[in-house]
Amino acid sequence: MSTRRTFIKQAGSITVGFSLLGPLACTTEAQNSAPIIPGGQVDENKIDAWIKLLDDGSIQVITGKMELGQGLSTAILQVAAEELNTPFEKLSLQLAETGVTPDEGITAGSRSMETSAMSVRQASACLREILLEKTAEKYANEIASLQVENGQVSGAGNTYSFKEILDGEQVEKSVFEPTEYYGKTRRKFVGQPLKRPDLEKMVRGEAFYVQDLRFPNMVHARVVRPPSYTASLKSIDDSGLADSPGYVKLVRSGSFLAVLAEKESQAVGLQRSVKGKVTWDTGQELKQADDLASFVKSLPSDTNVDEETGDWADAASGAAITLEATYAKPWVMHAANGPSCAVAIFEDDQLHIWSHSQGVYPLRETIANLVKLPQEKVHVKGVPGSGCYGHNAADDVAAEAALIAMEIPGRHVRLQWMREEEHGWEPYGTAMVMEHRAALDSNGKIQGWQYELWSDAHSTRPTSGDPANLLPGRYVEASFGTPGQGWRGGAIRNAPPIYQTDAFTLTSHIFEGPLRVSALRSLGAYANVFSIECFMDELAEKADVDVFTFRMNHLQDERAIACLERLQEMTQEVNPADNQGLGIGFARYKNSASYCAVAALVEVTDGNPVVKQMWGVIDAGECINPDGLKNQTEGGMIQSASWTLKEAVKWNDQHITSVDWQSYPMLRFKEVSIVEVEVIDRPELPPLGAGEAAQGPAAAAVVNGIYFATGKRVRILPVGRLG
Template sequence: MNRRNFLKNTGCLAIGFSLQGPHFDLPSPMRQDLPESIKRHPNINAWLEVLADGRVRIFTGKLELGQGISTAIEQVAAEELDLPMESVEIVLADTARTPDEGYTVGSGSIEQSAMAVRFAAAAARQKLLELAAQQLNTPVNQLTIEDGKISTKAGDHVVTFNQLLNGKQITDKVQAPVTLKPKEEYKLVGKAIPRSDINRMVRGETHFIQDLRFPGMVYASIVRPPAYEAKLLQLDEKALQKNNPGVLKTIVNGSFVGIIAGEEYQALKAQRWVQQHSQWSTGSNLPAGANLIDHLKTLPAKTERITEKGSLPTDNSTLIKAQYFKPYLMHGSIGPSCALAIYEQDRLHVWSHSQGIYPLRDSLAALLKIPAEKIHITGVPGSGCYGHNGADDVAADVALLAMAYPGKHIRLQWTRSDEHGWEPYGSAMIMEVAATLDPSGAINSWQYDLWSDTHGIRPSGEANNLLAAQAYSNPFKGNSGYSGGMNRNSEPYYTIPNQQVNAHFFKGPLRTSALRSLGAYANVFAIESFMDELAEKAGKDPFTFRLMHLQDNRAKAVIRKLQEMIAAGRPATGTGVGIAFSRYKNSSSYCAVAAQVYVASTTGTIQVQKMWAAIDSGEVINIDGLINQTEGGMIQSASWTIMEQVQFDAQHITSRDWVSYPIMRFNQVPDVEVAVLDQPNEKAMGAGEAVQGPAAAAIANGVYKACGQRIRHLPIIKEMAKM
C-alpha cells in the first residue's frame, strides 16, 4: 500500500486543540481564507511528515519549472516550524505521495502551494506545542521551538518532535483559524536563500528528466507525419527490421508509429529510415504566402463580450485607431520533450516533466483504457521546460510503447525537429483598439477587439488532445480547447469611463496551447503601446499619462519607482527608452518595465541594451527567486519581441531548428535591473508571468523613441525590415 492510499483508507484522527497563545495575531482574512489546495486536501500529513532523524519532509503537487518553488516552499515550512533550511526536504509531484494540485500554471505556485504548506506547517507547529504542553506539564505560552526541539523557556525540559509523536504523524485537519507566525519574527521568509538545485545544474549532475537513466533501459523513437492531419498509407515493417539491426519492436496503430531499439542511435536511424521509406497522405494545407492577419480574420469566430460600460462615441471621425499583431511563438524548450516508462506487474510507471501529473494520469488512463490507480507518475523537472509544450504528448507516446513492450524501462526523447514542428505553439493574435480623448487629454472611450486561437488544449484528464490519440486508427477527436486564456489582461487596468472589449475565438491552422502568460503578452503589448500613442496625442509624457488614469496606489508606486530607476540615465544618440505597465491578470503582481533600445540609423538593426523592472508581488518569500523570475521574464520577452516567429510553408512547419527559429543568444542579452517593492502585509502573489507583456511594449516604445517608427506588428526585426 502506498502512502497516498494509506491516507485515503485510514482517514484522519480529528483532535481538537486551542489556537490561543502568544504566537500571533494576523488580520482575520489572513487566518480565515485558507488556500484552495488546503480546502481540497485538509489533512496536515498530506503536506508534511516528521522523519525519524527529526527533519521534516514536505509534499507538494507542483513541479519545479525553474521558478524556484522548491526553495520557496522549504522556506515557508522551515519558518513556521522554526527549523533550519537543511532540516527540510521536499517531494515534488508524485501521484503516490503528493496532493493533487492540478497544473503548475498561471504563476500560482506561491499563491496556492506555498501558502498551503505555510498553513499546514503552522497547524503542525501548534499541534506539536499542544502535545509538548501536555507532556511537560507547561502552558503553551511558556514553550519555545527551535531546530526540531520544544523546550520550556527556562530550558530545564526539552522534548523532540519525534519523542512527541512516537513514530506517528499528525493527522489532524487544517481548520481556520490557523495562527501563523508573526511576520516581525521571520528569519527566513523574505530572504535571498540560494537554490540548491542550481549547484547540480552547474556541475552537470543528474537533475533533469533528460538525464534520467535506468539499468537495462531501451530506447524509442516516434515517426511523425510529414504534415498536420497526414495519414500513414504504407509501411513495410519487415523491411524496417531487415534494414535496421537493433530494432526490438515496431508498434503501428493507424498513423502512430513507434520504434523500440537497444540503443538510442539505432532508434533514431530507424526513425529516419521510416521517414524515407513510408508513404503518407498529403495532409492539411497551411496558408503559406497569405497575409496572416487577413487570413485569420476570415476564419469563423465565436465572439464574446468581455466587458462593456458606458457608451461608445457614434462619431468615428474622432477615433484614434491602431492594429497590433503577435505571430505564432513556440516554447522552444532547450531540452526536447522526454519521458520514461515501464509496464510491469500490471502497473504502468511513468516519469514525466508534465505540468500536471494527476491530469496526465487520468488522460493516460483514458488513452490506454486502464484504471488510473494502475498508473504511477513521478514528476521530474525538464530542461528549459515551461507552459504546455510536448511533455504530455511524449509521456503518452512512451506509455503506449511500454504497454506493448513490458518489463523494460523505455526512454523516449523527441528530436529537435519534432519538438519544433509538433509542440503546441502560442497562438497568433490580432488586437485592434480605438479610443477618444477628452479636452483635458484623458481617455474618454476605449474599444478593444482581439482575435485568437486557444491558449489551452491541455489533456485535463481526457485523451483527446494528445498527439498519439489523434494518430490512432480509431482516433480520438481533438477539442477546440480553452478560450478564456485569450482574454487575459484584455481589459485595461486604467480608469476609463466608456469601454467595450470583445474577444473573437477562431480555430487557426497551427496547433496551439498555453505559452507563458497566455494572451496577456499580446494584450499588454497592444494596450501599453497604444497608451504611448495616446500620451503623445494628449501632449503628456508616458509616466504622467499612465498615472492620471490609475486609482490603485500600488500600481502608481511601481510606475514611480521605475521613473526613479531610469532618471539618472541619458540615452545616447540612436537610443530611446520606452516604458510600460500592467497588473498581471488585473488581480496579481504589479509590474512596470523600461527598455533602452538602440536602432542603427543606416541598417535599422536594433539592440536592447538595458531593461529595468519595478515589481510588487505582495509578500516576498524569496527575494532572489522573485528577482530571477523577473529578469528571466524580461529576457525571454525580449527574444519573443525582437526575433521569434514560427514559419511554415503550404505543407508543414519550416522552423525546425535554432537557425530557422532563432532565439536571443548570450551576447545579445541586455543588462537587467529589478527593484522589488516588498509588501509583507499583503497577499503573496506569483510573478513568473507578470513581466512579459510590459517588457514587449517597453521595447516597442523604446524603438519609437530611438528612431520615430511605431512598432505594431511583431517580431520587430521583421517589421523594421519593411521600413
C-alpha cells in the same frame, strides 16, 4: 511475479543510486515514506497531506505543484522552514505525484505561491502548534516556555525531537487556523534571498532531470512523425529493419509509429532510417499567412462581447481626438532548451510514468483513457525537465512513452523528442490581432476605449480526460480526433486596460487556426498588454503628455502608481543617445495578480534594434524569496524581448519549417540586455502570482523604446529588422 512493493523497492534503489534528487527531491521511493497508492487521492484538508515527519527524523514538505525552473521548490521550503523555524538541511521536498501528493491541478497561471505555498504554510504552522501542545502535555511544560527550533522543541533546558514528541505517528488532523504565522510575524526565512538548493545539483552535474533517469534494461524509443498534422500512415516497408544494430521493435497503432532500440543513438538512427521506409497519405494543405493580421482576421471565428461599460457613442461624440491602431503577434513557440522526455514502464498491470508534466493528476486521467486502463492503474511522478514556459510537449511525450510501454511490458521505455520534433510539433502560443480605438478629450483624458481582438485558444491542456488533447491521441488506431475550441478566458486575459475610462467595450473573436496551440507563458496577456501599452504611448503623444504622467493620470490604484514611480526613479539618470530610445510598459497581471513595470533602452543601428538595458519593478504582494522573484522577472523580461524582436513560427503548405535554432532565431548573448529588477515587498499582504507578470510590459517597453529611438511605430511582431 513482482508486486507493487517490489516496484517501489526497485525504483527506490534506482533513485537512491541516482543520488539525487534529495533534499529537493522528487523521490518518495527513496525515502521511507508512505507507499504509493496509484489510484488514491490525498485529502488536502489533512496536515500530513502537506508536511510529514519521515522515519529518519527529517521533515518532508509536500506540494502538488511542479518545479519548472521558477524556483517553486525553494519558496515552498522557505514557508515551511519559517513556520517550523528549521533550516533547509532538515527538510526535503516531494513534488507532484499521483496518489502521493494533493491534486493541485496544473502548475500554471502563476498560482503556486497563492495556493500550494499557502497550504504548506498553514499545515506547517498547525504542525508547530500541535508539536508545542504535545510537548507541553507529555513533559509537563508550559507552552509559553517552549520554542520550536532546528527541527526540535526546546524549553527549560531540554530538547525534544519531533520524532520523540510524536512517537512515530503522523499528524493526521485536519488543518485549522493557527494562532500565529511566523511568516507574517518573524520572517527569518521568508522574505530572505535564500539560495536555491537545487542549483548546486545542476552546477555539479548531478542527476536531476527526467532526462537523467536511468533504469536497468531500459529501452530507448523515438517516434516517426508524419509529414503533416493530418497525414496518415499508409504503409511501411520493414524489411531488413530487424537487422539494424540494437533493434528491439516497431510499435504501430494507426498512424502512430515508434521505433525501439537498446541504445539511444541506435533509436535515433532507426528513427531516421524508418522515416525513409514509410509511405504517408498526404493530409490537408496548411493555409498560408502572407499578411499576418489579415490572415488571422479572415479565419472563421466565434464572436463574443465580453465587456461593455459606459456609452462609447457618448464618449466618442465629445472627443477631441479619436485614435485607432491595429497590432498583431505571430505564433510563438515554447521551444524548451531540452526536448521533452518521459520514462514509462508497464509492469504487473500497472503503468508508471516519470514526466515533467505541469499536471500529473490530469495527465493520469487522460493517459488512462488513451491506453484504456482504469485510472488507479496509472501512476505519474513529476520529475523536473527543461523549462517549459507553459504547456509544451511534456504531456505528449509522456503519453507516447505510455503507449509504447504498453507494448513492451516489463521494460522501462525512455523517449525524448529530437529538436525538430520539439520545434515542429509542440502546441504554440497562438497568433493574435489586437485593434484598439480610443477617444481623448481636450484635457488628454481617455473618455472611451473599444478593444476588439482575434485569437485562437490559449489552452488545450489534457484537463478534461480527453486524449484528443494529447498529440498521439489523434494518430492511434481508434483516433480521438483533435481538441475542440479551447478556453476563451486565455485570450481575454488582461484585455481590459487597467486605466480608467468612462466607456469600455471588449469584443473577442476566437478562431481555429492552422497550427496546434496551447498555453504559452501569460497566455493572451502578452499580446493584450503589448498592444494596450503601445497604444497608451500613442495616446500620450496625441495628448502631448509624457508617458509616465499619462499613465498615472489614468490610474487610481496606489500600488500601480508606486510601481511606475519607482521605475521612473530607476531610469531618471538614463540619457538615451541619438540612436537610442527609452520605452516603458506596465500592467497588473490578470488585473488581479502582480504589478510589473518595465523600461527598456533600445539602440537601433542600421535598422537592427538591440535592447541595451532593461529595468523592472515588481510588486507581488508578500515576497517569499526576493532573489527568486527577481530571477523570474528578469527572465520574463529577456524572454519577452526575444519573442518580441525575433520569434515567429513559419510553415509551408505541409508542415512547420521552423525546426531548429537557425530557422527559428531567438535572442542570443551578443544581443541580450543587462537587466535590473527591484521588488516592492508588501509582507502584510498575501503573495501574488509573479512568474508571468513581465511578459506583456517588457514587450511594450521594447517596442515603445524603438519608437523613441527611430520615430517608427512597430505594430506587427516580431519587430525583426526595421525597414
